[in-house]
Amino acid sequence: MAADPLKILVYSDNARTREKVRSALGKRVHPDLPELSYLDVATAPVVVTTIDEGGIDLAILDGEATPTGGMGLAKQLKDEVATCPPILVLTGRPDDAWLASWSRAEAAVPHPIDPIALGEAVAGLLRAAVD
Known part of the structure; x- marks a missing residue:
C-alpha cells in the first residue's frame, strides 16, 4: 500500500513563482519519500489559518512576496x-540566508529557483519530518 502524499504548502503572491516551485519539485522529490501534493496559497492570512489547522508537512514561503514576505511570515508561524511544520524560505539572493535563519526557517534557497538545490533542501526537510 502506498503512503499518503506529503502535503506541501507553497506561498507566494506570484502565481509564476508557485508554478516554478511545483515544477522544480514534481510529483516525487526522492524515491525514498512518498509522492507530493501541493496547496497553492497567495495570501498570508490563508497561510496562517492553514498551518494552524494542521495537515501540512512542509511550507515553502516566498521571501519576496508582497505585501507579506515569507521571512516575516515564517517567524510569525x-x-x-x-x-508548525518545517519551513523553507525562498530568498531574494544567497546573501539573505541569515535573514531566513532569523525567521527560524529550517532551510533557505535563493531565487532564481534551482531545481536541484530546492529538491535537495526539500528532501532533507521531509526526511527529518517523516522520521
Whole structure:
C-alpha cells in the first residue's frame, strides 16, 4: 500500500513563482519519500489559518512576496503555531540566508529557483519530518 502524499504548502503572491516551485519539485522529490501534493496559497492570512489547522508537512514561503514576505511570515508561524511544520524560505539572493535563519526557517534557497538545490533542501526537510 502506498503512503499518503506529503502535503506541501507553497506561498507566494506570484502565481509564476508557485508554478516554478511545483515544477522544480514534481510529483516525487526522492524515491525514498512518498509522492507530493501541493496547496497553492497567495495570501498570508490563508497561510496562517492553514498551518494552524494542521495537515501540512512542509511550507515553502516566498521571501519576496508582497505585501507579506515569507521571512516575516515564517517567524510569525514559528512564534505562534505550536506544531508548525518545517519551513523553507525562498530568498531574494544567497546573501539573505541569515535573514531566513532569523525567521527560524529550517532551510533557505535563493531565487532564481534551482531545481536541484530546492529538491535537495526539500528532501532533507521531509526526511527529518517523516522520521
